Amino acid sequence: MYIFSFALAVLSAAWTLVSGWETVPHTDRWHVIGVDAETSASLGERAFDEVLAQESVVDDGVAVDAVRSIVARLAPHANKLAGRDYHWDVAVLDEPSPNAFALPNGNLGIQTGLLPVTGLEDGLAAVIGHELAHVIARHPEERLTQQEFTRLGQFAASLFFSDGDPATQAAIFGALGLGAEYGILRPFSRTHESEADRIGMILMAQACYDPRAAPEVWQRMAALSRGLPAILSTHPANETRMVQLSSHLAEAMTVREQAGCPPLPGPSS
Ligand SMILES: [Zn+2]
Structure with a gap:
């Protein structure tokens, strides 16, 4: 048998x-992808339901509004790039560690511990863009x-x-x-992280966010993760990643210019 x-x-x-x-x-x-879209979608839905059942979900407030509006602004660009309409659904979880996750079918989790590191605008858009990128690149x-x-x-x-x-x-x-x-729900590989960084910055650029916020936010995450090994394993940050982020930034700035976005003020803060 x-x-x-x-x-x-x-x-x-x-x-x-x-x-x-x-x-x-x-x-x-x-x-190579050996999982059909329906199977991966139902796995993603089940894993998402389990997380939501275990975690404390924040239903409203400034942070939830910021997260939702960023997802709404990035999602059309992600769908267009993927050639597929994802069912984007984002949950803000009341968790002190600065982390986020992405599941197939467009389910995203953003932990409140991220917000002091990212702020509520471009820095947060960098992390959310990165998570959307994992989904459309079908990394899971x-x-x-x-x-x-x-x-x-x-x-x-x-x-x-x-x-x-x-x-x-x-x-x-x-x-x-x-x-x-x-x-x-396990961590992604370095290849996947690097690819999500690159695609995430393109999504930011297309949606007229400031892609310069991405290297800054990942640098802050790296600095913070020195005392917290769990974050390091989920979103590895090292010299190579910082060099790659800088090279992807040039590409993203060109895309932003071509998208006809309003010019950016001086160096981002
Ligand atoms: Zn990632």
């Missing part, structure tokens, strides 16, 4: 490798696909190296069915 399931999983993985290739909007990086789905391949490899190894011990095989096979929802 395990062999049969394994064979099916191999066939499905092979099909993904044949048919699952697509490019990321704006960066044109090729990646790409990560799920990579996890499926990893699990398949581990299962193959278990078949060949476990001496056929049924208990071991059953345990590993059981683990194959777990983790999708857990995995969807």
Whole structure:
């Protein structure tokens, strides 16, 4: 039975490798996605519901208004870049750590601890743009696909190296069915972070925000994260990232100019 399931999983993985290739909007990086839109949307909805059930959600106030208006201003540009209308839904969570997350289908979480770091305008738009970028670049789905391949490899190894011990095989096979929802909330890779930085600044520029706020806000996050390892793991900030942010800034400023936005005042504050 395990062999049969394994064979099916191999066939499905092979099909993904044949048919699952697509490019990321704006960066044109090729990646393979083995999760269909409906499955990833329902995983995203379930994970979002779980977070909302566990966390204290802020329903109104200045912060909620600011977050919602930024999402509303960035969302049309994200949809246009992605060629798809996402169902954007944002929750402000009463959490002291400066963090945010993005799920497939356009569900976003912004923790109140971010606001003293970002302010309520361009800095916040930088973080929200970055989260929208994760969604339209389909980073959660790409990560799920990579996890499926990893699990398949581990299962193959278990078949060949476990001496056929049924208990071991059953345990590993059981683990194959777990983790999708857990995995969807795990931190992104450096590649994904860097790509979200770049696309996020483009979205900011198209919506006439000041993209110069992005390197500044990530620098402040980095400074803050020195004493808080959890943030470091979610949004790694280092010298390389700062250099990349500066190079993406030039691109974003050009996009902003082409979008016909009003000129920016002097250096951003
Ligand atoms: Zn990120």
